[in-house]
Amino acid sequence: MSRTRPTRRHVLQSAAALSALGPLAALVPPAAAQERRFAPEPGAWRRFEVTTTLNVADAQGGARVWVPLPDVDTGYQRTLGHDYTSNGSARLVADPASGVRMLYAEFPAGVAAPTVTVTSRIETRNRATDWTQRGAPAEDPAVLRAYLAPSELKPLDGIVRKTALEATKGAGSSDVEKARAIYRWVVVNAHREPKTRGCGTGDVKGMLESGNLGGKCADLNAIFVALCRASGIPARDVYGVRVAPSAFGYRELGANPANLKGAQHCRAEAYLRGHGWVAMDPADVLKVMRQETSDWIKDAAHPLVAPVNRGLFGGWEGNWMAYNTAEDVRLPGSAGKGTLGFLMYPNGENASGRFDELAPDAFRYVISARELS
Incomplete structure (x- = not known):
């Protein structure tokens, strides 16, 4: 097997990645400096x-x-x-x-x-989707219709429909490809705004009309859900609270169990044919980009962000309790x-x-x- 020697550019890139991790760099072995690990897998309850x-x-x-x-x-x-x-x-x-x-x-x-x-x-427990497997049990059609319908904060016509078409332009015809395109669109176009009160209000139309796509989880994941519904993909927000630190060392993806003030967190799910209800959380990708380090990371391919960006399309960590999807x-x-x-x-x-x-x-x-x- 041939091996490529690292160039000076590669070495400098590795050093820059470690520098961006700040105090977290000490947790990352040199061999893993290119990328952190975030890979929730279903396991013990x-x-x-x-x-x-x-x-x-x-x-x-x-x-x-x-x-x-x-x-x-x-x-x-x-x-x-x-x-x-x-x-x-x-x-x-x-x-x-x-x-x-x-x-x-x-x-x-x-x-x-x-x-x-x-x-x-x-x-x-953790969730993760095996994209090579299909055949999930079918959902009740009435449930799917309910999660294709508009709500007061998530209208599906006008600018929401227009944005959904923009987000999925060039995507394949499958709902997995459309959901992935919408997820990517949210990560690229929206941002975490730490000054937003609570988890935000989830006013999708207001955010899209203003052009200000800054907010917190109830705003950012609401955009994802509304764009999915407007694209014909049943989707829903899941409202809950973090209850423990992240097992993967991400400060912003966990909470202090002794005091969960401010630990409320909204996640999302999309119903994808053959896979059933699939975990989604573009809002937490944006949270890591904005708040995990003192610098605002603008690139989802950054070694600190990339594993979270991959892992939260189809999975999430079980250090969180869901209240409801209402x-x-x-x-x-x-x-x-x-x-x-x-x-x-x-x-x-x-x-x-x-x-x-x-x-x-x-x-x-x-x-x-x-x-x-």
Whole structure:
């Protein structure tokens, strides 16, 4: 077997890649300096206990709160049960339209320091798609129709349809090729904006019309989902929270389980014929590009980014818990008449109106996780 000696250019490129890794470079053996590893593979289940504790600071004569529950049972997550305590009246409820389940607690006037604690036990594991294999079980046609339909934040006509045609121009005719083209388009044209509050709002039409495709996961993956639907590919956002560090050493792809403030994360799935529901997460590619190092990496082929870019088309890491895939959610018992674009945060209200769910310190809720043996 012949071997090519590294040129001075190759050596300089390797040195530059190590420099870009900053303090992470120490974690990368010299032989692997060209590229980090990110390759989730299905394997053993991990069991977690996830606890949300919510305290109402200003009940104003009465308050109501809603806490999302992990409501997904699939090949990558199993829900084992929930426990909850409260000094108010608490019960499990569901939005009749979307079916999404949550814990609802009411606190009448006079309840001192309203509080509720919810603990959910789940099992989760990595996902990866074997693209050489086909024959996944068929999905219910009604489910596929639902995830081809527009939502309030994801219209499929006008500029969304126009952008979908642009993103898939030149792609092959298969849904895999179209999904890959859309994924690539999002990574190339959108960007992570750290100043966006929470995970963003997911207003796809507004972002495309403004031309500002900066945001966070609920924005960036919403673009991917909407463009897929507009291209005839069933797709959905999956709303959840990171519960553990990444096993691959990426700081931005994990969380501190002792305090999951700000760890909410929206992922995506596309239904591809022959493969079923396939994991997708272009938003996390953009997060690594923007925030994994002190420098904003602009090239998805960068050795720090490339394995994540490959791995998150068809896979994701099981250090994350899914809540639901619901859109246009109504909170049972709420005095408000509108809907939520999605349910990924605790919500609450008093006589003055809705609390700010994106301000966990002011709203006073804490989420933590513990891995069980």
